[in-house]
Amino acid sequence: MNNIFSNIDAVKHMTAAISREADPERAYRIMEVCGTHTMSIARYGIASLLPANISLVSGPGCPVCVTSQADIDNSIDLAYGAARKLDSGAVQITTFGDMLRVTGSDGRSLYNAKAERNNVHIIYSPLDTLSLAKDNPDKHYVFMAVGFETTTPMAAGLVHTAAQQGISNISVLSMCKTMPAAFDLLLADPNAKIDGFLCPGNVSIITGSSIYEPIVAAKKAAAIVGFEPMDILSGVLEIIRQINKNDYHVANTYTRAASSDGNKKAQALTNKIFEPCDARWRGLGWLKGSGMAIRYEYMDYDAISLYNLNTRREEQPTQCRCGDILRGYIAPSACPLFGKACTPMTAVGPCMVSSEGACAAYYKYRI
Ligand code: SF4
Numbered sequence: 001m002n003n004i005f006s007n008i009d010a011v012k013h014m015t016a017a018i019s020r021e022a023d024p025e026r027a028y029r030i031m032e033v034c035g036t037h038t039m040s041i042a043r044y045g046i047a048s049l050l051p052a053n054i055s056l057v058s059g060p061g062c063p064v065c066v067t068s069q070a071d072i073d074n075s076i077d078l079a080y081g082a083a084r085k086l087d088s089g090a091v092q093i094t095t096f097g098d099m100l101r102v103t104g105s106d107g108r109s110l111y112n113a114k115a116e117r118n119n120v121h122i123i124y125s126p127l128d129t130l131s132l133a134k135d136n137p138d139k140h141y142v143f144m145a146v147g148f149e150t151t152t153p154m155a156a157g158l159v160h161t162a163a164q165q166g167i168s169n170i171s172v173l174s175m176c177k178t179m180p181a182a183f184d185l186l187l188a189d190p191n192a193k194i195d196g197f198l199c200p201g202n203v204s205i206i207t208g209s210s211i212y213e214p215i216v217a218a219k220k221a222a223a224i225v226g227f228e229p230m231d232i233l234s235g236v237l238e239i240i241r242q243i244n245k246n247d248y249h250v251a252n253t254y255t256r257a258a259s260s261d262g263n264k265k266a267q268a269l270t271n272k273i274f275e276p277c278d279a280r281w282r283g284l285g286w287l288k289g290s291g292m293a294i295r296y297e298y299m300d301y302d303a304i305s306l307y308n309l310n311t312r313r314e315e316q317p318t319q320c321r322c323g324d325i326l327r328g329y330i331a332p333s334a335c336p337l338f339g340k341a342c343t344p345m346t347a348v349g350p351c352m353v354s355s356e357g358a359c360a361a362y363y364k365y366r367i
Helices: 008-021 035-043 069-080 110-117 128-135 152-165 180-188 201-207 210-217 229-245 264-273 296-301 322-326 358-364
Strands: 028-034 054-061 091-095 120-122 140-145 170-174 196-200 221-225 250-252 274-281 285-294
Touching: 008 229, 028 035, 028 180, 028 201, 028 229, 035 054, 035 196, 035 229, 035 358, 054 180, 054 196, 054 229, 054 322, 069 091, 069 110, 069 170, 091 110, 091 128, 110 120, 128 140, 128 152, 128 170, 140 152, 152 170, 152 264, 152 274, 152 296, 170 285, 170 296, 180 210, 180 285, 196 201, 196 210, 196 229, 201 210, 201 221, 201 264, 210 221, 210 250, 221 229, 229 250, 264 274, 285 296, 322 358
Parallel strands: 028 054, 028 196, 091 120, 091 140, 140 170, 196 221, 221 250
Antiparallel strands: 274 285
């Protein structure tokens, strides 16, 4: 730890300030909403630097983890050619690597499809789909769009560019989500018992700070934070201060990247291609207006309508406790399968598969 955001002396100074600020007579429950925060907290052992009466709990901000089983099943069906109206030989899937090992209800995954059918391609940007489609005009490429406000503009950029360039052998299977409905759910949940939120800096870069206003209106603390140790500790200190003073406001401790207005160009591009829809979250259920559907004007690029995918199919029950973890009810180690039946090599749920998953973080860093 040696850059200015992780300098060991600065970290000691900050943790001492948190210890002075925290009231030993009360407990503080702070949720880190973003999966990248979960990983940083685990990697740097940040929870162990805090007084015992401050607990950090993971939230629903890992995009792969909140993707419903039904959406996963749709993706795998598509790869295996089981979806209706499908010319199975020609369909190719493009996806980020995290989605590959998440298993469907029948135990298969995109990884299996990749091995058996050679039609699943790992990409590093949605725009990689464009070059694949241009090079192989006889095949149709479906991009698995999973993510929050941070990544949805990239999926929008893919559709927009394909439309501008007249590339028709591309579509997007949108499983994109937005954060506000998840915050509403957590704020209304008496079992979650969250005192304050470390708000995701990456989402905030796009959205600005206004999406967090309902948090402070509900008299909970909110701090927009980056991903280095000093960022996270600054956010914790800010939250403790807000709680102690009963003075709730959206504090931005990540001003080097996030502004109050966000990225207007990215917002405009997203709104041009997508519109809000209801979406099902793993463990959280259907949340009104929390999904992003491709607008009618761009329906030629919408894999859901193109392949007649059933977004309301039954959710299959599993033993996985990801839902309880995403609501902050339990820590990953409280899942009976953690580290036994469920490990990164034998993952039962997406929270163990995803590089941003709470179970993966706890397992990797032996928390
Ligand atoms: S340890 Fe595995 S089964 Fe348990 S909640 Fe995490 S991902 Fe699901």
